[in-house]
Amino acid sequence: MDGANAASAGSPSRTNALAIRIASVVVLLPLIIAGVWWPPTTVLLAGVATSLAIGELFAMFRHGGYQPRLAEGLTIGWLICAATFFQPLTTIDLMLAAMFVAIIGTLITEIARRNRQTSLLSWALTLAGAYYVGGLLSSYLLLRQLEQPLQGGWLAFAHIPPGAAWVFFTLAITWLQDTGAFFVGRAFGRTKMAPTLSPKKSWEGFAGGMAAAIATALFCVPLLGLPITLGEAVILGVVAGIFGPLGDLAESLIKRQVGVKDSGFIIPGHGGILDRIDSILFTGPVVYYLVVIFLQ
Structure with missing residues (x-):
């Protein structure tokens, strides 16, 4: 997604594709929040x-x-x-x-x-x-x-359940890592990360995604009132910055082996469900066990 040789950002096709991606997120996000709440x-x-x-x-x-x-x-x-x-x-x-x-x-x-x-x-x-x-x-x-109480936070008035806050946190650092990698890679990507598996991914995009994941993790601590230190938040951000792209590459490996471009077409602008969750499949387990360690 964060290709170095992609068309210019202003081209109609890329603008339309980006608009479709954003519209899909706007529709799906409330459903995900409602689904995670209970x-x-x-x-x-x-x-x-x-x-x-x-x-x-x-x-x-x-x-x-x-x-x-x-x-x-x-x-x-x-x-x-x-x-x-x-x-x-x-x-x-x-x-x-x-x-x-x-x-x-x-x-x-x-x-x-x-x-x-x-x-x-x-x-x-x-x-x-x-x-x-x-x-x-x-x-x-x-x-x-996870049931350890939250520590207030800017969204304390919303009474977010502790477990739901951790799910939102993990999804946020993973998906914003992907978003950061997409935009930074599209603007500055030159050095290909995995040319055989995913030709459009670049190390510049990876760096942008890592920065976005760390920044999101740090922001979520006061936002959600997560009972971890800022240092622990940085560790979780780095984990997402590493394992998110690895999850994406793992699915790319499968798709290359069977000769398909997308897992499906159910989400406009994103492909299939598996295309959308491939990164979170890898970050979820790692974040969970690190959080359990941090909360002890």
Whole structure:
């Protein structure tokens, strides 16, 4: 997105594309905020996003000539979300149980098939794809479950739940990192970061994204009243600045392997759901475990 050789910023095509991207964000942002605010709607939002993203991922696999099992993949994705959501209610390790069920269940379904010529590869792609999306995305349900009280903040009047504040924080530093990389790379990008996987990404854009992630993290501490120091906020910003682009490149690797440009077309100007969440899939788990360490 942050290409050095892209068309000029003033060209009609780029202006229209940018307007479509902004309009999509304006429409989706209130839905995301509302979905994250209450735990039941958060798990519903995660379940919908998981379903759509797994559907797009498996469609890409099929485009590449592979045969993932969509029904099994969706079931695993939903199972992971449910296990994460209900984990606080029991001492049983539901995520471990979900993994056992996923592995055993998918192997049993392959045994039951008459045509087992592609069973091994199909089983591996089904399991890996479901955990790539559902497993990583479930980190936002874990963030939503954090309950340590906030420390006032400029938005204290809104009574944002602590867990929701951490989800908003992680989404903000990830997506604004991507935005910073896009604009800085478009204006100053010269040195390609990963010419084979993502020719339009540049190191200049990466630097701009890193600066945006750190600035956003620092701004969110007083804005949301997050119970961390500014130094810890910088660390989280750096993490987002590194793992966000890596998540993007990971999806680019998959798309290159199967020969597609976008995972889908559900979000105008952004491509598919997977194209929009590829970065947050990587930042969510890392931010969650760092926050847990910082809050101890």
